Amino acid sequence: MNKMKTQLKLLMLIFSELIARALRRTESNYRVEKLALNAPKPNSTISTKTLAVVHLYYLDQVEELLIRMSRVPSLSAVFVTTPSIEVQNSAEEFSLLFECPFQVVLLPNRGRNFGPLFEVMSKERQNFDYLLHVHGKKSLHSRRARMALWAEALYADLLDPQNFSEILEFMKSDLSVAIAYPNVSKYISKINMCWGLNFDSVSDKASKLGVDKPQFLTTKLNFPAGGMFLLRLPVYQNLFANLVSQCDFSHEIGSVDGDLEHGLERIFGAIADASGMSQLVTNFDTGHHVKLSIRGQGEQLARN
Numbered sequence: 001m002n003k004m005k006t007q008l009k010l011l012m013l014i015f016s017e018l019i020a021r022a023l024r025r026t027e028s029n030y031r032v033e034k035l036a037l038n039a040p041k042p043n044s045t046i047s048t049k050t051l052a053v054v055h056l057y058y059l060d061q062v063e064e065l066l067i068r069m070s071r072v073p074s075l076s077a078v079f080v081t082t083p084s085i086e087v088q089n090s091a092e093e094f095s096l097l098f099e100c101p102f103q104v105v106l107l108p109n110r111g112r113n114f115g116p117l118f119e120v121m122s123k124e125r126q127n128f129d130y131l132l133h134v135h136g137k138k139s140l141h142s143r144r145a146r147m148a149l150w151a152e153a154l155y156a157d158l159l160d161p162q163n164f165s166e167i168l169e170f171m172k173s174d175l176s177v178a179i180a181y182p183n184v185s186k187y188i189s190k191i192n193m194c195w196g197l198n199f200d201s202v203s204d205k206a207s208k209l210g211v212d213k214p215q216f217l218t219t220k221l222n223f224p225a226g227g228m229f230l231l232r233l234p235v236y237q238n239l240f241a242n243l244v245s246q247c248d249f250s251h252e253i254g255s256v257d258g259d260l261e262h263g264l265e266r267i268f269g270a271i272a273d274a275s276g277m278s279q280l281v282t283n284f285d286t287g288h289h290v291k292l293s294i295r296g297q298g299e300q301l302a303r304n
Contacts, residue, residue, distance in 0.1 A: 029273070030222060033291040037166040037282070048172060049076040051128040051233075053120050055113035055135035056082045062090045065136060068159040070097035074168060076128060077101045081116035083109035111249030113227055114261045121240040125233060130168065134158055134228045150187040154228045156284065157182035163284045167230055170280065177291065178272035179231040180280035181224035188225045194218045195266060202263035205243050211270045222279055222292050223269030227261075231268065235275055239267070 052075050056062055069078065077100050080091045088104050095102045107116045113135035121131070137151040157163050158181075171177045185193075195217045199206070203213065214221075233240075249260050272279050278293040 029294050030220070030292045031295045033293070035289055035291055036287070037170050037289055048074065048130065048168070049128045050074055050130040050132060050168070050230075051076060051124060052078045052132040052134075053117050054078065054080045054133075055116050056080060056087050056091060057084070057109070057112075058136045058138060059084065059087050059090060061136035061138075062087055063094070065134070065155075065159075066091060066094040067097065068155060069134070070094065071161050072132070072159055072164050073161055074165070075100050075132070077124075078103070079120050079124070080104045081107050081120060083107060108246060110246050110251060112261050114244075114264050115246040115249045118240065118244045118264075119246045122242055122245065125237060125240040128233055130171070130230060131233050131236075132158065132164075132230045137226065137228075146187060150184055150226060153184050153187065153285070154182050154226050157282045158228055158230065160284070163282070164230075167280065167282060171230070171232060174278075174291075176278045176293070177232065177280045178235040178275060178277035179224065179229050179268055180282060181226075181229040183281045183283040183288075183290075184225055191218070193223075193225070194221050195263075197258045198263040198266055200263075201258060201260045202267050205239075206267060206270070208243065209238055209267070209271055210274045211267060212274070221266055221269055222273075222281070223266045225265070227265050229268065235277060236268070236271060239271060 052069060052072065054065060054069055056065065066080070075098075078098055080088075080103070082088050082091065082104065083106070085106065088106050091104045095104075105116070105120065107119055111118070113133070117133055134155065137154070138147060157167075167180045171180060195214065197217075199213055199217055206213070244260075244264065269279055273294050276294065278291045280289065280291050282289050
């Protein structure tokens with residue numbers, strides 16, 4: 001019932017904005033630059049301390065995700081968050097696979113992966129240069145096979161040792177990139193790649209971060225759909241500086257839109273845009289990677 005109400009609200013929003021946009025032709029704000037991730041070796045004096053925060057809810061995903069995470073190079077520390085003592089005990093058995101400090105933190109089941117992430121980052125944000133965030137992914141409102149493919153696309157780009165190294169090296173050499181995440185557009189409906197019903201959930205935080213409410217909430221917004229990414233922490237320091245705590249999140253009710261976690265998922269992309277920086281969207285399956293940035297005068301437009 002809640003899902004039907006959410007979908008109806010979104011359809012009403014889309015319909016009303018389609019009428020408004022018909023009276024004013026709009027184009028995407030993004031410039032698209034196709035590239036290969038053959039970044040030059042960065043200056044060795046650049047600090048590259050990378051923190052990984054992994055949220056695990058499902059016991060049957062602990063082994064696979066932590067084994068894959070243990071193969072990711074260049075990690076300085078790993079935090080595993082979970083609401084389950086059973087998952088905590090299982091995760092701690094994999095600590096010897098990691099050469100860096102490894103800690104499992106028991107936190108309440110609020111805010112899905114984002115509630116625990118913000119709880120950890122409120123204490124650790126000053127100590128690292130990059131943040132890698134992944135989580136176990138299942139869904140009660142998507143077909144299981146499709147969700148499995150979506151999750152694998154995220155893990156393949158971010159947790160494969162070679163792919164992760166190429167992303168990190170590119171970000172070290174190109175300081176304009178604020179965040180990198182896999183292209184999962186074939187698993188996401190285009191109508192969801194916007195603020196939609198989710199801006200109000202973060203509007204007070206957005207104003208403090210320099211993120212303006214768009215004229216049309218259905219205007220395309222690029223962001224890490226699925227909530228997994230590698231980001232440059234200095235760009236997001238203000239977001240993690242106690243603007244959000246885990247108690248701000250509602251208890252899990254299986255909602256698909258409109259809650260704080262859905263707004264935060266989108267604000268990662270919006271902060272990059274508002275900061276005048278780029279988003280790196282990877283696709284190692286095809287080798288077609290793109291860098292997205294808000295267009296400037298004279299730049300070629302990327303149309304919707």
